[in-house]
Amino acid sequence: MQNNPIKNIVIVGGGTAGWMTAAALSRYLPPKDYTIKLIESDQIGTIGVGEATIPGIRDFNNKLGIDENEFMRATKATYKLGIEFIDWTKKGHAYVHPFSYFGHDLNGVPFHNYWLKQKQLGDTTNISEYSIGYTAAKLNKFSHPTSDQKSVLSKFFYAFHLDATLYANYLRKFSSKAGVERIEGKVINVSTRKSDGFIEKLTLESGQTIQGDLFIDCSGFRGLLIEQTLKTGYQDWSHWLPCDRAIAVQTVSTEDAIPYTKATAREAGWQWKIPLQSRVGNGYVYSSQYISDEQAKQTLLSNIEGEMITEPKFIPFKAGKRNKLWNRNCVAIGLSSGFLEPLESTSIHLIQTSIMKLITHFPDQAFNPVDIQDYNNQMNRQFEQVKDFLILHYKTTQRDDSPFWKYCKSMAIPKELEHRINLFIETGHIVNCEKEVFVYSNWAAVLLGQELFPKVYHPRVDCINPEQLKILLAQMKLTIAKSVSTMPSHLETINRFCKA
Ligand SMILES: Cc1cc2nc3c(=O)[nH]c(=O)nc-3n(C[C@H](O)[C@H](O)[C@H](O)COP(=O)(O)OP(=O)(O)OC[C@H]3O[C@@H](n4cnc5c(N)ncnc54)[C@H](O)[C@@H]3O)c2cc1C
Incomplete structure (x- = not known):
């Protein structure tokens, strides 16, 4: 059976989402086979925030063949080793969610169990001291992870703080070189096909019309195509994430x-x-x-x-997501698809995931509903995973010093999250999440950071002789401290590689 390929792709919006999409599509779709047009309106502008990222952004840039130092210079970026949460658990308390592991597993038992045993024996060492990411961050140090997997200096990840407007400009240049056509103008009308409601063409204020086969809605919160035109509907999650x-x-x-x-x-x-x-x-x-x-x-x-x-x-804003991120011949990417507040810097990550999944599920003229359903299912899971991880920070507060925190502490939470928290408290186990946006080390950092301490540690921890365990843990801590002391300062690394 032959494919009936699509030819014309139209992206509406030139914010971070629009230009990330244009850049990635121009990298993966040969210009001889596809035309890509991006419409943006200087009059409307972009949201102008969105500056913190998580490590996955490096994969995205790598896939596009972007040179990291050039990108950092262009976006005035700094390196990011994690997030410090101050006063979340209770006033006067702080913890870091680092992009790195705590210690390392012994006999296949996750490290936090050994730390718990030591804690129960009266050791007051904070688990963070077994994290190279935490230790480097707090000493204001940074060097790139080494490729030697035996070295503790390879056991962390990093992301960036960047200027989102400059990132969009950078990707605009990248996309233009790769053949993307930018059209300046405001879309004032969207025409749909009578037979099936597919989007057919857009009309700009200037009178120009633009036809397409696949439309990508990167128009921001307004959701010009996905909502204003296709009336896709929105799941409101503000009862769990009340910031608006x-x-x-x-x-x-x-x-x-x-x-x-x-x-x-x-x-x-x-x-x-x-x-x-x-x-x-x-x-x-x-x-x-x-x-x-x-x-x-x-x-x-x-x-x-x-x-x-x-x-x-x-x-x-309103926390939540569209009922479908892909509806008919329209895929919503970025703020048009939904929004989860920036507590864990996940929006740009969700944009890159949407783009990469679109490339995997790239349609032909048939717009196979099974494929579209699968895309929607996968993206729903991504949003749900981020949502639950964010709720965790609020729900597990000990604060009751304001009506807001009282609400957060007492609110009902999604069943799946409730199970994860209970499982951790009762057994110390973290639900298998290795294929999720946030994996074991991320969950461990926030659960323990919020002072949710399991009642028991893993039974196999006792297979290691207590004296031997004490020595092992002391060695881990020392190795980390020594290794970090050899790192240059964050500023020295910036000056050496990517000073703007
Ligand atoms: C308070 C806040 C903090 C955030 N912090 C972070 C963070 O730290 N990390 C992170 O990853 N994300 C963060 N985000 C999210 C991040 O800002 C967005 O995901 C990202 O900027 C993408 O936005 P966008 O491109 O979807 O929309 P926008 O930037 O709003 O762009 C919309 C585009 O559509 C165009 N447009 C709209 N209507 C029309 C029309 N009729 N005709 C033509 N063009 C049109 C506009 O001109 C613009 O180019 C934050 C968001 C908020 C609200």
């Missing part, structure tokens, strides 16, 4: 950039601090049910360092 607004402001750097994001819990939400080479991104993500815009603004402005270089900007 953010206020963002950029400031001048007052210190050397640190290699981690800071997320500080506040009365009705949390504040981000993201250090770039050129400046610092700050924002307060909050629930409008519990605090007014004016109070949020005051809170943010009284907790920033350095002179403001932009006016504070309010951004409303």
Whole structure:
């Protein structure tokens, strides 16, 4: 049987999602077989936030053949080894979710079980001290992981803090070189086919019409195609993730950039601090049910360092996702597909996952419904996994000093998450999540960081003689401390490889 290939791909939107999509499609679809057009409106502009990433972004850039140092220079990026959560568990408490392992498994038993046994014996060493990512981050050190798998210096991952607008510009140049046609203009009408409701063409304010076979909606929260045209519907998750607004402001750097994001819990939400080479991104993500815009603004402005270089900007949102991310001949990527607040910096990751899955499930004119269903199922799982991981941070707080935190602490949570938390508390087991967005080490970091300590450790831990265990753990800690002491500072590495 022959394929009936599609030819014309139209992307609406030139934010991070639009240009990431254009860049990846132009890399994987030969220009002799496909035309790719991207429409964006300078008049509407982009959301202008989205600066912290998780390590998967490196795979995306690598697949596109992007040189990391050039990309970092162009986006004024810094390295990111994790996120520090301040005041989440309780006021005065902090922990880091590092992009690295804690210690290493012994006899096939996950490391946190050994640490738990030591803790029960009275050892007060924080589990973070067995993490190279944590130790480097806190000492403001960074060097690229080595390829020698025997070295502890290979046992961490890293991501970036970047200027999202510059990233989109960088990918725009990349895409233009690869043959993507950029069209400046505002889409004012979308025509659909009577027979099946497929999108046929777009009309711009200038009167120009653009036809396509496959339409990719990267138009941001408005969801111009997926929602305004196709009425796909939205699953509202705000009862689990009650923050519904953010206020963002950029400031001048007052210190050397640190290699981690800071997320500080506040009365009705949390504040981000993201250090770039050129400046610092700050924002307060909050629930409008519990605090007014004016109070949020005051809170943010009284907790920033350095002179403001932009006016504070309010951004409303609703946690959730579209009922279908792919509907008929339209695929929603980026904010048009749904939004989960930036606590774990996952939006850009969800964009790259959507793109790579679209490339895998690339359609022909038949737009096979089974394939579309499979894409939607896979993307639903991705959103659900991120959603549950985010809820974990709120639900497990010990705080009850404001109505917002009281709500979070007492709210009902999804059954699957409830099971994961119970399983961990009762047995110390972490549900097998190695194929998920967040894997064992991520769950361990947040569960233990939030002070959820299992009642028991794994029975096989006792197979190691206690004295021997003590020595092994002390050695691990020492190896990490010694290895980190050989690393250059974060700034030295930036200056050496990618100074903007
Ligand atoms: C408060 C906040 C903080 C965030 N922080 C992070 C973070 O730290 N890490 C992370 O990974 N993500 C973060 N995100 C998410 C991130 O900002 C987005 O995922 C990312 O910027 C992609 O946005 P987008 O391209 O989908 O939409 P947008 O940037 O809104 O772009 C929409 C595009 O569509 C165009 N458009 C819209 N309508 C029309 C029309 N009618 N005609 C023509 N063009 C049109 C616009 O001109 C624009 O080019 C954050 C989001 C918020 C709200």
